[in-house]
Amino acid sequence: MGGYLEKRFCIAMLIGAAGLAVTGWAAPPPKPANYTPPRTADGQPDIQGVWNNATLTPLERPAAMASKAFLTPAEAAAYEKQALEQNNRDRRGTDATSDLAGAYNQAWFDRGSKVVPSLRTSLIIDPADGRIPYSEEGQKRMAAAAEYARAHPTDGPEDLALADRCILWATAGPPMLPGPYNSNYQIFQAPGYVAIAIEMIHEVRIIPLDRRPHLPGSVRQWLGDSRGHWEGNTLVVETSNFTDKSHFRGATANMRLTERFTRTDANTLTYEFTVEDPATFAKPWTASIPMAKSAGPIYEYACHEGNYAVPGILGGARKQEAAAK
Amino acid sequence: MLLLAALPAAAQATITRGPRTADGKPNLNGIWQVLTEANWDLQGHAAAAGPMIPLGAIGAMPPGQGVVEGEEIPYKPEALATKKANFANRLKLDPEVKCYLPGVPRATYMPFPFQIVQTPQFILISYEYANAARTIYMQDPGPAPVDSWMGQSVGHWEGDTLVVDVTGFNDQSWFDRAGDYHTDALHVVERYTLHGADSLMYEATIEDKNVFTRPWKISMPIYRRQEKNVQLMEFKCVEFVEELMYGQYRKKPAN
Numbered sequence: 376m377g378g379y380l381e382k383r384f385c386i387a388m389l390i391g392a393a394g395l396a397v398t399g400w401a402a403p404p405p406k407p408a409n410y411t412p413p414r415t416a417d418g419q420p421d422i423q424g425v426w427n428n429a430t431l432t433p434l435e436r437p438a439a440m441a442s443k444a445f446l447t448p449a450e451a452a453a454y455e456k457q458a459l460e461q462n463n464r465d466r467r468g469t470d471a472t473s474d475l476a477g478a479y480n481q482a483w484f485d486r487g488s489k490v491v492p493s494l495r496t497s498l499i500i501d502p503a504d505g506r507i508p509y510s511e512e513g514q515k516r517m518a519a520a521a522e523y524a525r526a527h528p529t530d531g532p533e534d535l536a537l538a539d540r541c542i543l544w545a546t547a548g549p550p551m552l553p554g555p556y557n558s559n560y561q562i563f564q565a566p567g568y569v570a571i572a573i574e575m576i577h578e579v580r581i582i583p584l585d586r587r588p589h590l591p592g593s594v595r596q597w598l599g600d601s602r603g604h605w606e607g608n609t610l611v612v613e614t615s616n617f618t619d620k621s622h623f624r625g626a627t628a629n630m631r632l633t634e635r636f637t638r639t640d641a642n643t644l645t646y647e648f649t650v651e652d653p654a655t656f657a658k659p660w661t662a663s664i665p666m667a668k669s670a671g672p673i674y675e676y677a678c679h680e681g682n683y684a685v686p687g688i689l690g691g692a693r694k695q696e697a698a699a700k
Numbered sequence: 701m702l703l704l705a706a707l708p709a710a711a712q713a714t715i716t717r718g719p720r721t722a723d724g725k726p727n728l729n730g731i732w733q734v735l736t737e738a739n740w741d742l743q744g745h746a747a748a749a750g751p752m753i754p755l756g757a758i759g760a761m762p763p764g765q766g767v768v769e770g771e772e773i774p775y776k777p778e779a780l781a782t783k784k785a786n787f788a789n790r791l792k793l794d795p796e797v798k799c800y801l802p803g804v805p806r807a808t809y810m811p812f813p814f815q816i817v818q819t820p821q822f823i824l825i826s827y828e829y830a831n832a833a834r835t836i837y838m839q840d841p842g843p844a845p846v847d848s849w850m851g852q853s854v855g856h857w858e859g860d861t862l863v864v865d866v867t868g869f870n871d872q873s874w875f876d877r878a879g880d881y882h883t884d885a886l887h888v889v890e891r892y893t894l895h896g897a898d899s900l901m902y903e904a905t906i907e908d909k910n911v912f913t914r915p916w917k918i919s920m921p922i923y924r925r926q927e928k929n930v931q932l933m934e935f936k937c938v939e940f941v942e943e944l945m946y947g948q949y950r951k952k953p954a955n
Contacts, residue, residue: 415819416722423819530951532942542938561835563817563824565729570817570824572833577801579826579833581815587929596934672841675848679938680800680872689949696951 425671429487436505513655541678737764786879801849803873844868
């Protein structure tokens with residue numbers, strides 16, 4: 376616990392130092408007084424319930440705010456207003472193609488209506504510029520992958536996004552990020568376990584708390600292999616054994632993820648994660664996302680069972696190719 | 701021991717029937733799996749060749765004594781014809797072939813483990829097959845708002861038995877690889893009873909007025925997986941069925 380608080384303090388100091396160098400930054404609101412969460416019957420801090428992590432704050436700081444770590448309350452209100460207008464899918468397209476591309480109307484979406492309460496301009500809190508610190512090697516590999524994708528957008532299912540294939544939702548994690556809709560998670564706790572049911576796309580992470588070893592390195596999983604333990608009131612979850620196909624933000628199969636779940640008040644679960652992958656990132660990076668208590672329930676998102684996207688995209692591409700001949 | 705001595709004999713017999721949670725309920729937490737051939741055919745069946753010649757003995761159907769009480773599934777005549785047609789076309793029609801969600805009760809007796817995470821308000825069952833999951837609500841939230849593959853599960857305790865009422869199904873899942881099926885009128889009542897520390901007795905009563913002439917029941921034991929550090933692993937089978945389902949749309953056919 377002590378080590379954790381010290382580390383957070385250091386991160387806060389670093390960001391503070393960086394923030395002083397720029398003009399027009401606003402101080403983050405003070406951390407809430409220490410909240411003591413209720414306990415489960417077996418003595419774990421109780422983080423159960425349905426939580427939603429939708430927010431208008433982007434993972435990375437937008438280029439236009441390059442020197443601005445925090446918004447002022449007035450800037451935040453303006454940003455929220457603008458984002459809600461821009462995101463509104465009830466605005467129809469100006470031509471047939473763009474209109475069709477916007478076939479989901481606003482009722483489908485739930486991107487939240489607020490920025491994070493800290494008014495930080497990115498979910499990333501470290502490094503101080505709020506951007507993913509790609510290494511040169513990581514950038515090269517991602518550029519090569521993007522080049523391949525441009526040349527082969529629709530050769531087969533492997534070329535489509537994992538979400539289009541209903542294999543893995545890009546925001547379901549781990550790590551878990553806000554998505555355009557259904558950013559809902561239900562946490563259950565039983566002796567020795569924390570389980571997270573993720574609405575997208577009916578994933579369940581069951582995290583053992585007994586300090587058992589990870590699966591052998593030869594065993595790789597889309598969601599990796601998670602092990603948890605409590606540090607004071609913070610659930611710390613370490614995940615490895617990812618596949619070389621999950622590639623979270625370009626990371627390799629050797630990515631290591633550390634997540635920290637802390638109930639900071641009755642209705643907030645503060646979720647922090649740190650990503651390490653020396654082959655992709657110049658240094659570890661950390662994001663912090665507040666998850667809000669939700670009435671729930673979460674529903675069954677049977678993605679694959681209703682997948683018309685893959686046959687539609689691939690079949691459409693074959694038709695186009697045939698027509699071009 | 702003092703506590704036990706103070707209780708009547710009947711209560712003692714109950715209390716010794718396996719582990720308990722902090723709130724005094726039978727403790728169903730754990731990783732469980734059946735040892736039955738019900739997923740091939742709920743009814744008694746001899747071994748048979750499988751539908752794929754190249755798979756040889758790997759693809760053959762193992763024999764099973766059946767899990768249906770009274771052996772017969774009470775199909776309406778026209779529904780029995782549909783079941784037979786389902787079996788004949790099972791490679792095309794069985795939702796398991798396409799890695800679709802298994803529904804209830806089939807999720808229970810798929811040849812994969814599942815994990816129960818039990819809390820007083822909710823009981824999560826996470827199935828290894830296709831990362832299927834369901835939440836059993838211990839407080840009735842009212843009628844299911846939409847139909848779904850896994851249905852809506854509402855539980856209560858009858859003595860030491862967890863009784864789960866499952867409604868709100870769509871008409872897409874099957875009961876087994878033999879073509880046994882249902883419509884969206886399906887109603888399942890499951891009963892989970894601890895039998896010692898490491899086994900559960902499972903019963904499911906199945907009702908669907910569109911398909912069956914009366915409710916019928918299946919039952920089987922479920923066993924605790926006891927390997928050291930046992931855990932659910934991923935069986936995300938969508939990737940394994942893409943060639944089957946989408947291979948025809950490839951720019952260059954795989955073979």
